[in-house]
Amino acid sequence: MAAFDLSEYRDRVQRVSANMEAAGIDTLVILLESHMSWLTGYEGDSDYVPQVTILRAGDTDARIILREMDLYCAYPTVYLDHDRIECYPEDHIGTDERSPWDVIGRRIAEIAGDGRIGVEFSASNFSHADHQALVRVLGDRELVDGSRVVTQARARKSDAELGYMRQSAAIVDRALQNGIDLIAEGVRQCDVAARITHDLIAGTPECGGGPNRPVTMPTGPGVAQAPHLKWTDAPFRQGDQTDFETAAFVHRYACALSRTSVVGPPSDRLLHVHNAVLEGFHAALETIRPGVTCGDVHRGFSRAFLPHGVRKKSRIGYSIGVDWSDLCFSLQDDDETVLETNHTMHLIIGIWEKEDAYVFSETIRVGQDKGESFSNMPRELFVR
Amino acid sequence: MAAFDLSEYRDRVQRVSANMEAAGIDTLVILLESHMSWLTGYEGDSDYVPQVTILRAGDTDARIILREMDLYCAYPTVYLDHDRIECYPEDHIGTDERSPWDVIGRRIAEIAGDGRIGVEFSASNFSHADHQALVRVLGDRELVDGSRVVTQARARKSDAELGYMRQSAAIVDRALQNGIDLIAEGVRQCDVAARITHDLIAGTPECGGGPNRPVTMPTGPGVAQAPHLKWTDAPFRQGDQTDFETAAFVHRYACALSRTSVVGPPSDRLLHVHNAVLEGFHAALETIRPGVTCGDVHRGFSRAFLPHGVRKKSRIGYSIGVDWSDLCFSLQDDDETVLETNHTMHLIIGIWEKEDAYVFSETIRVGQDKGESFSNMPRELFVR
Known part of the structure; x- marks a missing residue:
């Protein structure tokens, strides 16, 4: 069960969405696990492998993409409908052959469409190698730094x-x-x-x-x-x-x-x-x-x-x-x-x-x- | 007091140095705190701010650059001579005006000279924003990925x-x-x-x-x-x-x-x-x-x-x-x-x-x- 009422999560999403519009960002790729938790209730402790929260400006709810086994961390803690909780397969972990960012990057491209994409470049769990892997999938698309969009929305406490x-x-x-x-x-x-x-x-x-x-x-x-x-x-x-x-x-x-x-x-x-x-x-x-x-x-x-x-x-x-x-x-x-x-x-x-x-x-x-x-x-x- | 004997740290440095030479890296910028600890004894828990370990191939000891207050985490735990423990000032924390990477980047350039620089791109505490900040100082210099150099040296335990x-x-x-x-x-x-x-x-x-x-x-x-x-x-x-x-x-x-x-x-x-x-x-x-x-x-x-x-x-x-x-x-x-x-x-x-x-x-x-x-x-x- 998520730690807050549905109305509180929806209010947070609205505030982030407003910040995105002010920053000219149509789709925000959120990387910090504390931001994911704040927006969805997630209480896993999984961010040593790639995972993201994706929000489109104007959407009511975010989406999250996790490692497959972490679906079971999400179901008991997240308020989202299960079709907004996605995963990449376990065989993408611990190998140089297949990168989780291939799966995540393709979904980001699908969800973002032609819109402008912001990414939390300052997130401590988004290494430069992760950035390189994401850019390989997204190609020449311009990514803008969205590191402050969520932090600005969460300073005042409910x-x-x-x-x-x-x-x-x-x-x-x-x-x-x-x-x-x-x-x-x-x-x-x-x-x-x-x-x-x-x-x-x-x-x-x-x-x-x-x-x-x-x-x-x-x-x-x-x-x-x-x-x-x-x-x-x-x-x-x-x-x-x-x-x-x-x-x-x-x-x-x-x-x-x-x-x-x-x-x-x-x-x-x-x-x-x-x-x-x-x-x-x-x-x-x-x-x-x-x-x-x-x-x-x-x-x-x-x-x-x-x-x-x-x-x-x-x-x-x-x-x-x-x-x-x-x-x-x-x-x-x-x-x-x-x-x-x-x-x-x-x-x-x-x-x-x-x-x-x-x-x-x-x-x-x-x-x-x-x-x-x-x-x-x-x-x-x-x-x- | 460092956790291991001097001879053990020197042996580790030698093994990393050999891996660097095999990879064609003259100066390695090591970012993972566990790598810093393994090479120097450092037992702080400080890597939510920028800090680095720098090793030149062939050198007997590494150097570390920390936040100023973390000097006092280093002195009791690190085996290095104090002139190999450097810092950037406290007024570089929590501000957009001054980046720790300005200080760190200039020292990397000085230490590396004309040599080839490797950086741990996969380090979980080296965000893409950190990379951008480092590149701003180092300019057009080519940086190569040195993420595996230390890990390869530490698999076999003493x-x-x-x-x-x-x-x-x-x-x-x-x-x-x-x-x-x-x-x-x-x-x-x-x-x-x-x-x-x-x-x-x-x-x-x-x-x-x-x-x-x-x-x-x-x-x-x-x-x-x-x-x-x-x-x-x-x-x-x-x-x-x-x-x-x-x-x-x-x-x-x-x-x-x-x-x-x-x-x-x-x-x-x-x-x-x-x-x-x-x-x-x-x-x-x-x-x-x-x-x-x-x-x-x-x-x-x-x-x-x-x-x-x-x-x-x-x-x-x-x-x-x-x-x-x-x-x-x-x-x-x-x-x-x-x-x-x-x-x-x-x-x-x-x-x-x-x-x-x-x-x-x-x-x-x-x-x-x-x-x-x-x-x-x-x-x-x-x-x-």
């Missing part, structure tokens, strides 16, 4: 989407708190990661969590400032700092959360960094409301944060939604996207610098007149 | 690599058994997934598990045959069949394992399918030895399996290693890759058909004279 994000929020708050509570000298990092991940999946008595990403939790001297390291099986030692970044997912909707912990008393410098980060976070949060730009939020942060003299070169967040990053906007000085009610973002103050490490984040909704956090986690540096 | 895979095997055996033991009428699917994932990460007292992928465990009528669905928070019901596919990872080295379970007595048909799958699996396993081809293994399977009259369209496995799929060979009729000692593969008999669902797999090493499983899990249909 009440049902916000409902799933609130469920994710309750799950991630509990999971991270339980993990941090487990930290003590001698406990292995992997056992803390295991507990957090367990709770991200088990969820709450009301709602289980979905597939997640590995917990980011670099730990210890020279490691805590690594933004994309996970854990080891080394035991926590006195003085070890850990920078946690994680998210829970419900029907692919992410609520992300970050906190920092330290075993034993924190240094004066760490307390200074914590205070600087928290002031910057609050200043950014207080800037958020409908009508301000992403740049305004970043400048609000900088005014409060920079006087503390802590170096931070990276941005302070980005839009969040399906599969974590929504690719809609970036919280940095030169992004002039105007925030609207029910935009959602991961406001993350990460210090990943030579001198200092710290991370603090929450997932935020733009409310009627202010930014509202999904999280109820205490805004503390956790001392264990 | 003793140290096999050691990590054995640790993964012990972890995944225990995790899947503990998860299946938890199944009972009324227990939620998500709680079983949570237990398995907990144990994949906590590992054994001797060795923790690394970042993993979500457990595949489609459950119930019309769902169990979905090869890439995970779990829901519905409770197990009498008669529910679950097809489990999972893997543990140690330093990115995967050992995969699949079993099928059913709540309450299995139907005669399910027992028939189980017997057919097991006979096919054993026949394939008995075919495996150095000198046979992938096609031989598939035909060995078919001779034992087809007489049972169960439909199965998909292949029966593929090479496995770093980050699960090694992209080296495929266990299907028309793959004439010759197996060698210490090739490793995921031998997976998955029935994902309209009529039947079943999955059974183990990870196999090609031994001196026979195929050897990494797994000690009982070869049963698990009845709960």
Whole structure:
């Protein structure tokens, strides 16, 4: 059963269709699996092989083309009539003789007719080799870049989407708190990661969590400032700092959360960094409301944060939604996207610098007149 | 600290370098993060932004170029001298004004000089838009497809690599058994997934598990045959069949394992399918030895399996290693890759058909004279 009502999917298709017309695209070839899921309900995890969603401007529903075995991932999760769910044969996998793009490309040509075709060139699962294979079938037809067409339509969240994000929020708050509570000298990092991940999946008595990403939790001297390291099986030692970044997912909707912990008393410098980060976070949060730009939020942060003299070169967040990053906007000085009610973002103050490490984040909704956090986690540096 | 000895990394670089010379490539631009990890030790999880490994034929070591903040993921995990670890600035992220490929492309041009440049066009994290951005910097220079150069060098595993895979095997055996033991009428699917994932990460007292992928465990009528669905928070019901596919990872080295379970007595048909799958699996396993081809293994399977009259369209496995799929060979009729000692593969008999669902797999090493499983899990249909 699809995660949303039929009317919500139809509304999404209409919004994408309107964006296509504005961009002069008659047929859009959608490649990102999160876009496929958003438009059809698909909950497989199959995009390491070619698959596409195809939408013609003005159509009521999209079509999807999957690998044959993935039909059985689609039937229980997608709202579409089965004649809009197509496949290419299994003997097109793992061979250089037959390419899935031959089948997919011919169907794209049939569906598109003479119309202008847009393709998501930026999709992370559409390699240059995939593009070459598609072009071999489509010949000299001009393909235009349609990478932004769906992302632009999904920045504002519906009440049902916000409902799933609130469920994710309750799950991630509990999971991270339980993990941090487990930290003590001698406990292995992997056992803390295991507990957090367990709770991200088990969820709450009301709602289980979905597939997640590995917990980011670099730990210890020279490691805590690594933004994309996970854990080891080394035991926590006195003085070890850990920078946690994680998210829970419900029907692919992410609520992300970050906190920092330290075993034993924190240094004066760490307390200074914590205070600087928290002031910057609050200043950014207080800037958020409908009508301000992403740049305004970043400048609000900088005014409060920079006087503390802590170096931070990276941005302070980005839009969040399906599969974590929504690719809609970036919280940095030169992004002039105007925030609207029910935009959602991961406001993350990460210090990943030579001198200092710290991370603090929450997932935020733009409310009627202010930014509202999904999280109820205490805004503390956790001392264990 | 890097996961392998210096001599092992240098040996890998030499093998890739030899493949480059055979392919007429002077400078190889390596994009897959698993390849970067294999050549340098990198254990970040950062490849949603551009990053590359660059190797010149004949060089002793590769170079890597990362996002600035990811320097701190590299320093604790990579064996390279720090002057071989470069970065592009943070202000190149999340903006259309400045592309990371501008910086990366200029360095590629400098390093390559007049030499012939190969690029991994098939890399899943190298979108067509990335290719366009790189070509804008490199101009009219011919780029050749170097997608196979590294994969060809990593099919045969060293003793140290096999050691990590054995640790993964012990972890995944225990995790899947503990998860299946938890199944009972009324227990939620998500709680079983949570237990398995907990144990994949906590590992054994001797060795923790690394970042993993979500457990595949489609459950119930019309769902169990979905090869890439995970779990829901519905409770197990009498008669529910679950097809489990999972893997543990140690330093990115995967050992995969699949079993099928059913709540309450299995139907005669399910027992028939189980017997057919097991006979096919054993026949394939008995075919495996150095000198046979992938096609031989598939035909060995078919001779034992087809007489049972169960439909199965998909292949029966593929090479496995770093980050699960090694992209080296495929266990299907028309793959004439010759197996060698210490090739490793995921031998997976998955029935994902309209009529039947079943999955059974183990990870196999090609031994001196026979195929050897990494797994000690009982070869049963698990009845709960």
